[in-house]
Amino acid sequence: MNREPYNPQAIEEKWRDFWRERGFFKAKIQETRKKFYYLNMFPYPSGKLHAGHGRNYILGDAIVRFLLMRGWNVLNPMGWDAFGLPAENAAIEQGIHPRDWTWTNIREFKRQFRAWGVEYDWDREIATCEPDYYKWTQWIFLKLYERGLAYRAKGKVNWCPHCAVVLANEQVIGGRCWRCHSPVEKRELEQWYFKITAYAERLLRDLDKLDWPEHVKKMQENWIGRSEGAEIVFPTEKGPEIKVFTTRPDTLWGATFLVLAPEHPLVPELTAWEQRAAVEAYRAATDRLTEVERTSTEKEKTGVFLGTYALNPATRERIPIWIADYVLMGYGTGAIMGVPAHDERDFQFALSHGLPVIPVIAHPSGEARLFLPSGAFASSLPAAFASLGIHAESTEDGAVARVPAEQLARVLPLLQRHMAEQGWGAVVGQGWQIVFPDETINIGSAAEERRALSRLKTIDPALADKRSVAEVLWAIPALRDLVFHAGFGTMLNSGPLSGAPGPEAVRKTTAWLEERGLGKAAVTYKLRDWLISRQRYWGAPIPMIHCPRCGIVPVPEKDLPVLLPEVNRIGKLGLADIPEFIPAPCPRCGGPAQRDTDTMDTFVDSSWYFLRFISPKDGDRPFDPELVNKWLPVDLYVGGVEHAILHLLYARFITKFLHDLGWLSFDEPFKRLFTQGMVTYPAFWCPTHHWIPPKEVQPGNRCPKCGAELTVSVVAMSKSKKNVVSPDELIAQYGADTERLYTLFMGPPEKEIEWSEEGVRGAWRFLHRFWNLALLILERAGNTREDPDPRGFGPREQALWAKLHSTIKKVTEEFEGRLALNTAVAAIMEFTHELSQYAEDPAADPRLLRRALRDLILLLSPFTPFICEELWHRLGEGKAVLETPWPSYDPQALAEAEVEIPVQINGKVRARIRVPRAKAADPQALEAVVLASPEVQVRLQGLRVEKIIAVPEKLVSIVAR
RNA sequence: GCCGAGGUGGCGGAAUAGGCAGACGCGCGGGACUCAAAAUCCCGUGCCCUGCAGAAGGGCGUGUGGGUUCGACUCCCACCCUCGGCACCA
Structure with a gap:
């Protein structure tokens, strides 16, 4: 019999607009009973989506479809992280205005989402580059400013020469720019900062209450970098006191010198006249070093003596004051006490400069x-x-x-x-x-x-x-x-504290210091304030005005937004290059003044967008607090692990701030986080022609242009390395369902994984089998309307029935739990296989066949919605899949099946016995059945049974001699 | 250096609470269909040994070495390797 072949393109085109037109993905925002806020990290619209991006969006779409069938009121919005350097740089390369570039890409992204069958509540679409959005980004800036949490300061900042812009600490990855990987330089500039350090303790402590991957929490913990220790004051002969921070106050008696960061403000005052030239030269040399050079641990420990002395407050001895670039101005107090006997860096420094070393801690080994x-x-x-x-x-x-x-x-x-x-x-x-x-x-x-x-x-x-x-x-x-050695041990040579044992040393010394007013317990963090000024055009203007009379004056709330001026030129511009933007009347005195010409970091835009989705069109407020407090925190947030520190830390900070302001009742934005892994694919490099698309590579890994042998590396898909797989081509060849199924099946979603063309074909073959099976069952049982009756089942029916219910259980649990959807797909494949075999039997029960197919379609529908919607309607069920409740499983069905119990004799599996589940559940009954079985009896001949362990429903283990 | 994750067939991976290791898919082998090929479908497939017409049977096996247990991919101790993050953070 010739059946209608599976034609994905025709089927998919038929259903592409169906879900949107029916409004299945629109959140009922006023109803908050059984609400679920699902959120994918919104993308920055760059060119086209590739198959690697599907990992994020297809996973999300499958989860949301499942939730809808489970009866949740799901909020599943999408928007565009469209402001900022990434978009601007890309637009410059294309020679077009960033706005045009952005909107062209947004159209393209939306077309591709539709082709994938990935749906959102599009009524809530937002773009961070639109005035009705960035007005509220500016509003948040003003609120931070009001509270003293946005401030302007002069200091050494990270400068990317290629992007012509300053960077926050979080955006310097290994001493290089997060966007273009150029080495970062230091510049002395006056910039805007957000005082995220005021929240360091809470950002650290509240990690405990988050259901996030452990490693992401650890990364944040390390980034915040809390250290406990003491602040100790060292008097100097020249006058000013030097404060140092140390985690090892117990080594104070061994402090034989002090080291200040070269940038330390007290350096000029503490420099002896005869050392001035050397000190100045050293400070200038430090300035010229890049971050990478300066922080290399390989580097020799250089430094210069200031020519003056401080007093060790414990020993009352004179100790020399040095500057050295291994001491960083940004951490602690920018000054350290040098304890060469018990700090590796100080030890190296002392050896290099001939400074004395005094041991004050006994070696822990005794x-x-x-x-x-x-x-x-x-x-x-x-x-x-x-x-x-x-x-x-x-x-x-x-x-x-x-x-x-x-x-x-x-x-x-x-x-x-x-x-x-x-x-x-x-x-x-x-x-x-x-x-x-x-x-x-x-x-x-x-x-x-x-x-x-x-x-x-x-x-x-x-x-x-x-x-x-x-x-x-x-x-x-x-x-x-x-x-x-740098270990803890008994204190030595430490005056009154000599003999204090290692575990108490720090506490005792701190108490001793506090009693004498020489120092106090202190906590320091690695986290620095968030530098948010950017000297580029494509961003939200900082809503501040510089008035020659009144100083820095905030733009009044009623005058927001400060609109980004229109420009015709394309290039690396800042607002400072647009003369008409700059003049503005001072809001305080009305006199002529100038606008701040910096824009905000793109991460400010994305630090609150999840709030805006609740009331995206609200013109009077950033969001509707009442509804936001009902819908948030986000129940499940899915995105790439590359945001583990940057975006996720900033969003937590802004949420806590708005909480303190009284706008939010919660203080953590994302209850559960799931980070999906990247998709990799071979990338080919030619020394002369650079990246070669995999399809153009000639046999023997040769360059198509020059025949040179190419270097292959398997790396994350990216446009720049030309190793992307195009969803458009996949869909044209196999259909969106195949791409979706493969994407969800290829491996655990949190793991990095290599894309496989052969794997795609496997998904494609499965969908063919599924299609043919469905048509077969429709022929055989399409008209049946009755439900099967388990009481009349023979063994085959019962086995299939149990398998159906265990499959429902498995798939449901994956969606509700750890999201290893690859194993859910495997379970569905197994069931499909068994159903196929049963369906070949001419005597198969049509009621069972139809019911099994019905549930199978529903189970598969979050993964492959097009083919399932098509078959569902052919099944004549009337409603749409998304209006149908998710199948539930019947524990009774599982209980009635037989289970196979392996029998171990002396640790080796020697027999497998089929036992009704009811019997297998009871250890005594199970033991009796096993011992009575002929296979086991044969094996036990001549042996004496010493011990029997019967594990209900699992196995029986017999020890015999 | 510090912190974290991980190491299972030819490959991606499964084993969710200490209980059948290798589910599911790829690849490979064999067969069907075809003039032929591709596609598709069916069967087989951890490694080694014995055996055979077909069968069947045995040993080994989850990075390495040890331990706990009737039983270990899973727990404990020591080590090796890979990946990720941070890194002169006092």
């Missing part, structure tokens, strides 16, 4: 180690040591012995006694002791350090060039692992 250079001891020493149970080993340049900490007090005098006349020795681990025949010097202060060093130099001419005891000890390989 070990001490003795070193004696060759010829340093008398022949009587080994015997004396042996009496203490200490055995020395010879190394290239001397003898080494392990000394238990508690033996130290006895070893040192002994050592002194048996030392050669011109000998010396060192014991490190529990502090450093330098032993001479007539005395032992404990390195516990700078004075002792100096004295020990000078004696060493006198004894051993080879040490003449050493500038510190640390240099001497570091040169001995056998001691290195004990000379430096």
Whole structure:
């Protein structure tokens, strides 16, 4: 019999507008019973969508279709992140106005969504570049300004020379621009900031209440970077005090120098006259370094002595003040105390500059180690040591012995006694002791350090060039692992706190400092304030006016929006290049004044858009607070992990701010977050012709233009690398349903995955089988209207019936739980297979056939809505799929089926027995059935059963000897 | 360096609560259809060994080494590797 072939193009065109026309995707915004706010991160409309983008939108569409069938009142809006640098740069490349570029792309995106069958509540469409949207972005700026959370400050900022714009810290990725990857430079500029640091603690703490992927929360946690420690005040001889932040106040007695960031404001005042030239030169050199160069850990620790001294508040010793570029102005107080014995960077710095190192924390291992250079001891020493149970080993340049900490007090005098006349020795681990025949010097202060060093130099001419005891000890390989350590341990050489055990050291020192008014407990964050000024045209103008008389004056709310001026020129312009934009009367005094010529960072636009969807056309307010408070937080937010820090942190901040302002009752915008993985595809690189589209690659990976061998890399699809798969072509060849099914089936949606042409064909073959099966069943059972009666089922029917219900269960649970829709598709495929086999039986129950097909169509409809809508109507069900409730499963159907129980004997599966589920659920019954079965009996012959474990519905394990 | 995720057939992956390892798909092999090919459909497919007309049987197997358990991809200890984020953050 010749059946009508599956013709996806014809079917899909037929239904493309159906769902929209019926209004299935329109949220009933006034009704908030059983509401569900589903949100895909809105795109920046760039060119065309590729198959990789489908990961996000198709997943969302499937979830929303499922939710609608489950009876949820779903809000599923879409908009355009259309303002900002990305759009502007792309438009410049095309030589057109950013607005034209944006709207052309929006039309294209919408066409492609329609082709995919991806639907939204289009009545709520917004674009951040439209005045009725950015008016409210400006309003948020004004509110932040009112509260002192938007401020202007001069400082070193990140500057991207290629984009001609400043960048926020979050937009510098590994020292490079997030858009164009150029190395970022530093410039001294006056810019606008949002005080996100005021929210650091809450942004950190509230991560706990979010149902987000653990790694995204961790990334935010690390970015916020909370550190607990103490702020300590160091007096200086020149006068001004220096505040330092440290996480290790317990090492204070070991602070032998101070280091300021080269940009530190106190540097000029603290510089001695004779050091001024050197200091200025160093500061200038630091300025010229890029972020990448400056923060490279490989770099030698450079720095310059200011020529003046501070006082260590604990030891009261004079310590030199230096500047060095490894100390950053933006973190803590921009100054550190140098504790070379217990901080790796300070240690390197001290070694490079010959600064003294004083150990003040015992090595956590409790070990001490003795070193004696060759010829340093008398022949009587080994015997004396042996009496203490200490055995020395010879190394290239001397003898080494392990000394238990508690033996130290006895070893040192002994050592002194048996030392050669011109000998010396060192014991490190529990502090450093330098032993001479007539005395032992404990390195516990700078004075002792100096004295020990000078004696060493006198004894051993080879040490003449050493500038510190640390240099001497570091040169001995056998001691290195004990000379430096950064662990917690018992405090040493620390005056009143000596002997304080490691776990209490920090707390005790902090208390000691606070009692004396020398310092206090403090918390510091890595998070910096959000720099939001951008010197480019395509963005929301900052609503501020600079008046020569009144200073900086905000534009009154009633005068919003500050409209972006129209321009005819295309290029890297800022508002400063548009003279007619600048003049404006001062809102306060009415005199002539000038508009601020910066625009806002694109991430400001997207930091509140999820609120606007509730009342997108409201002209009087940014959003309707009453409805927003009913609909938000967003129940499920889906987007790329690349926004883990940037957008998601900013949106959380603005939400908390609006909450504090009283506009929002909630303080976290996205209850659950799901990050989908990228789609990769091979990209081909020719040294002369650059990126070559995969389709043009010649056999043997050759360039079509020059025949050169191409370099292949499997990377995320992107237009610039020309390795995109076009949905238009896929749809023309296979249909949208095939692309959708493959996209959802190819792997777990959160994982990065490579696109496979063969995989697409697999989805295509499945849909053919499904189509043919449906037509077969329609022929055989199309007219049946009765429901099947499970009471009359034979074993085959019962098995199929159970399979149907377990499939419904599986698919439902995936949508409601972890969203591993790839396994839901696999389950549907399995069921389709079993249904096909049953349908071939001429005696098959038509009522069961029809019911199975009906439910199968519904289960598959979120994945492949076109073919399912078509078959649904052929089934004559009247209503549309989306008006039909999602199938429910019957636990009874599952209970009645037989299950196969594997039987393990001594850990190996030796038999499989079919048992009715009711019996399998009861351990005793299960055990009895298994032991009675012939297969098991044969296996147990000659063995004595020692133990039986029966796991209900799973397996039976028998131990026999 | 620090933090996080992960390592399962030829490949993508499954095993959701310690209970049949390899679901589902790709690829591959064989067959059907065809003059032929493509497409499609059906069957088989972890590795190794024994065996055979067809069967059947056994051993090994989830990065490596150890441990807990009747039973480990799953839990514990140590290590190796890959990917992602951060990185002179005091």
